[in-house]
Amino acid sequence: MLNVTISLPSIYEVLYSTSIMKPATFRPFLPQPAIKQRTCISRVSRGYAVQAPGNPTLQVFNRNTKYLQKERAASNVIRSRQADYLKDEVAMRLSERLLDINRHFNHVLDLGANSCNIARALTLPDPDIDPSKTTSPPLSARISHLTAADSSRTLLYRDVDLPYNQELNLTRQVLDDEERLPYEAETFDAVLSSLSMHWINDLPSLLAQINHVLKPDSPFIAAMFGGDTLYELRTSLQLADQERRGGVTTHVSPLADVRDMGGLLQKAGFKMLTVDVDDIIVDFPDTFSLMRDLQAMGESNAVLGREPGGIQKDVLLANEGIYRELHGNEDGTLPATFRMIYMIGWKEGPNQAKPLPRGSGQVNIKDILGGGEVK
Amino acid sequence: MPTRISPIEKFAKAAAKCSVESSAYGKCIVVDYNSVHKDKCLTEFLRLKNCYVVRVPLHLSLSSLTILQAAAKKP
Numbered sequence: 001m002l003n004v005t006i007s008l009p010s011i012y013e014v015l016y017s018t019s020i021m022k023p024a025t026f027r028p029f030l031p032q033p034a035i036k037q038r039t040c041i042s043r044v045s046r047g048y049a050v051q052a053p054g055n056p057t058l059q060v061f062n063r064n065t066k067y068l069q070k071e072r073a074a075s076n077v078i079r080s081r082q083a084d085y086l087k088d089e090v091a092m093r094l095s096e097r098l099l100d101i102n103r104h105f106n107h108v109l110d111l112g113a114n115s116c117n118i119a120r121a122l123t124l125p126d127p128d129i130d131p132s133k134t135t136s137p138p139l140s141a142r143i144s145h146l147t148a149a150d151s152s153r154t155l156l157y158r159d160v161d162l163p164y165n166q167e168l169n170l171t172r173q174v175l176d177d178e179e180r181l182p183y184e185a186e187t188f189d190a191v192l193s194s195l196s197m198h199w200i201n202d203l204p205s206l207l208a209q210i211n212h213v214l215k216p217d218s219p220f221i222a223a224m225f226g227g228d229t230l231y232e233l234r235t236s237l238q239l240a241d242q243e244r245r246g247g248v249t250t251h252v253s254p255l256a257d258v259r260d261m262g263g264l265l266q267k268a269g270f271k272m273l274t275v276d277v278d279d280i281i282v283d284f285p286d287t288f289s290l291m292r293d294l295q296a297m298g299e300s301n302a303v304l305g306r307e308p309g310g311i312q313k314d315v316l317l318a319n320e321g322i323y324r325e326l327h328g329n330e331d332g333t334l335p336a337t338f339r340m341i342y343m344i345g346w347k348e349g350p351n352q353a354k355p356l357p358r359g360s361g362q363v364n365i366k367d368i369l370g371g372g373e374v375k
Numbered sequence: 376m377p378t379r380i381s382p383i384e385k386f387a388k389a390a391a392k393c394s395v396e397s398s399a400y401g402k403c404i405v406v407d408y409n410s411v412h413k414d415k416c417l418t419e420f421l422r423l424k425n426c427y428v429v430r431v432p433l434h435l436s437l438s439s440l441t442i443l444q445a446a447a448k449k450p
Contacts, residue, residue, distance in 0.1 A: 239404055320397055
């Protein structure tokens with residue numbers, strides 16, 4: 001058997017000796033350049049605002065305020081459950097999208113789980129509206145293990161005693177920060193997220209992290225508030241602020257747009273993207289009940305630059321009249337629009353279906369649909 | 376013991392009783408909402424607030440009343 005050992009000091013010695021030994025130089029024999037001294041074009045030193053590696057992130061939301069709001073909302077269990085109608089509905093619509101993927105998932109992550117609305121939606125019986133099948137098993141039968149992660153402990157454990165917890169293998173995990181995922185690469189077979197990503201400051205980074213923790217060829221399915229959500233409240237509060245106080249302040253969060261989401265998903269490395277929108281319009285008796293419900297959902301304003309101490313009474317009073325005049329329904333109720341952006345992106349994997357190259361189509365779609373005139 | 380009514384509920388109840396004034400104020404704003412400036416509809420708002428102050432429970436109304444009086448004193 002050969003035993004080869006390389007002693008490290010000998011390498012160092014070699015390196016050291018070559019650096020000391022001056023090699024023969026040809027420079028004295030070369031023609032001298034015309035300009036001897038190199039002129040420095042600019043001697044102004046530039047100071048950078050951020051020297052940390054990576055892009056500086058713009059902070060929009062106060063994460064700690066959001067945490068406190070969620071904790072507070074969840075501590076009133078009855079009110080919190082009453083105001084869960086929107087999150088339950090969206091979780092149901094979101095998990096219906098799993099029906100399109102004919103697969104069994106070993107380990108699924110529900111990121112920003114709120115009160116585990118997705119887990120409850122997955123255990124609902126008969127999600128399939130296929131008339132040929134009399135009953136189909138709940139979607140939870142396709143999932144071996146679901147991890148529900150959220151930063152608010154009270155909200156996450158609110159419904160821990162309800163019977164649906166026994167119907168699937170559910171683990172709750174409290175995250176320190178939803179913007180930093182504590183998981184190893186390629187851990188999950190799918191990542192779901194329902195109505196929590198609109199409070200994330202650094203969305204590009206979170207999407208890249210989600211892509212990182214997914215196994216190859218696995219889907220990321222999410223729903224978040226976007227674009228025109230609560231535009232009625234936004235506009236009427238702006239008008240009320242303008243008239244009462246002579247200026248505007250932020251009462252409704254800035255939200256991502258549908259077009260932004262496509263770009264962000266692509267940038268994060270997701271393939272085969274699907275992004276669509278869905279409006280849910282809820283009618284409220286007055287603006288106060290709308291705002292109380294938002295508070296009970298834990299969706300109060302958490303923008304960093306907001307005014308401390310809430311909205312002034314004068315503005316609230318003015319807002320009620322303006323909202324009703326500007327947006328009110330004929331029957332006296334006030335509509336509030338919630339615009340959901342649903343997105344599906346797949347992590348790149350081998351043997352994954354890919355879109356055909358541009359211009360490779362052989363059949364004119366006009367021949368199939370006929371005509372070409374838009375009716 | 377009656378269940379506790381939150382201040383915002385009292386506020387909402389009092390505001391609901393002033394729907395006529397509230398609607399008049401809303402109309403004044405909405406008629407030209409592209410050029411809203413401070414105190415554009417001050418008379419309508421004071422009418423609304425006057426109505427609200429009368430209907431709201433006393434401990435809530437005190438602060439509003441002083442503001443209203445201060446506003447009335449202004450030329």
